Amino acid sequence: MKDIVILGAGNVGTHLGKAFHEAGMPVVQVYNRTLGPANSLAELLGCACTDNLEDLTGKASLYVITVTDDAIGEVAARFPFRDRLLVHTSGTTNMHVLKSGSAQYGVFYPLQTFSKEIPVDFRKVPLCLEASDTSCRDLLEDIAGKLTGRVIWIDSEKRRFIHVAAVFACNFVNHMYHLAEEILREHDLPFDLLQPLIEETARKAMTDNPGNVQTGPARRNNLEVIRAHLGMLSAMPAFKELYGQISDSIRKKYASD
Ligand SMILES: NC(=O)c1ccc[n+]([C@@H]2O[C@H](COP(=O)([O-])OP(=O)(O)OC[C@H]3O[C@@H](n4cnc5c(N)ncnc54)[C@H](OP(=O)(O)O)[C@@H]3O)[C@@H](O)[C@H]2O)c1
Numbered sequence: 001m002k003d004i005v006i007l008g009a010g011n012v013g014t015h016l017g018k019a020f021h022e023a024g025m026p027v028v029q030v031y032n033r034t035l036g037p038a039n040s041l042a043e044l045l046g047c048a049c050t051d052n053l054e055d056l057t058g059k060a061s062l063y064v065i066t067v068t069d070d071a072i073g074e075v076a077a078r079f080p081f082r083d084r085l086l087v088h089t090s091g092t093t094n095m096h097v098l099k100s101g102s103a104q105y106g107v108f109y110p111l112q113t114f115s116k117e118i119p120v121d122f123r124k125v126p127l128c129l130e131a132s133d134t135s136c137r138d139l140l141e142d143i144a145g146k147l148t149g150r151v152i153w154i155d156s157e158k159r160r161f162i163h164v165a166a167v168f169a170c171n172f173v174n175h176m177y178h179l180a181e182e183i184l185r186e187h188d189l190p191f192d193l194l195q196p197l198i199e200e201t202a203r204k205a206m207t208d209n210p211g212n213v214q215t216g217p218a219r220r221n222n223l224e225v226i227r228a229h230l231g232m233l234s235a236m237p238a239f240k241e242l243y244g245q246i247s248d249s250i251r252k253k254y255a256s257d
Helices: 013-022 036-047 069-077 093-099 136-149 158-185 191-207 223-232 237-253
Strands: 005-006 027-030 048-050 062-065 085-088 105-110 126-132 151-152
Touching: 005 013, 013 027, 013 036, 013 105, 027 036, 036 048, 062 069, 062 136, 069 085, 069 093, 085 093, 085 136, 093 105, 105 136, 105 158, 126 158, 136 151, 151 191, 158 191, 158 237, 223 237
Parallel strands: 005 027, 005 062, 027 048, 062 085, 085 105, 126 151
Antiparallel strands: 105 126
16 A cells, blocks of 8 residues: 655646545645645545645655645755655656655656646556656656556656657647637637647647648748738737747748758
8 A cells, every 4th residue: 555645736736646546545645835725635535634744644655746846846845754755746847856855756747738627547647757766766666557557767857858848739739729719709709610620630640740741821831821811810919920930930840842
């Protein structure tokens, strides 16, 4: 039995907490800076909660910091047990920031997008792991293997490039969906019109190299259409600027074709 403590009851803390619970690894305590979210997650998981790091139980096998990146160092520095395995879940924050908290530390980075209320099948989530020594490595490998079929060992230097790529592939793409939704809404059109297009774009990118399946006016270097679209966006200057920049980026990529 591997007892877990979650430090941070946000999106990742909530999903990881549920995944540990479902995999038969009890979450015995949730810490959060403010008590409200700690309480909600603890109720869901049937465990204790606290907003005070000094009240953490010392009996767990693994302590998972899931707070925002800027606060990981601060929470680690106040972690009260030098001999307990302490990990964070960040793509970009270096593993060694945890050294101030414990002599045993590592990274448990789930490569997925998590929103508290939206279910995720954790068994399909790649878990990028890093460990300070071999005993931490063995424990993390064991725990991660109970959560998912995809465990990847990767150091902090490489992991940050996974994260920056994920920002392009997920966060920026989602921002584009958001802008598309606004354009459609402005003209009384529903966003779900785009659903087949969104699904096919993701499917094609995964079945071929994304560079091979680019389409659209910029890929075809169709300047008349680009100019028309820029004109249509005159009343939305931020959209117009982004349209121009991304079109230029696509055109440059295929300039020699
Ligand atoms: N969301 C994702 O899709 C995703 C995916 C992979 C990895 N990650 C990583 O997972 C970590 C958490 O992300 P998230 O999306 O779960 O964040 P989140 O939902 O925004 O939650 C942030 C958490 O950080 C706490 N916090 C903020 N400032 C703090 C401070 N100064 N001291 C102590 N706690 C503080 C918040 O506490 P309060 O409730 O008191 O504000 C809350 O528990 C980050 O390192 C992120 O890079 C996120």
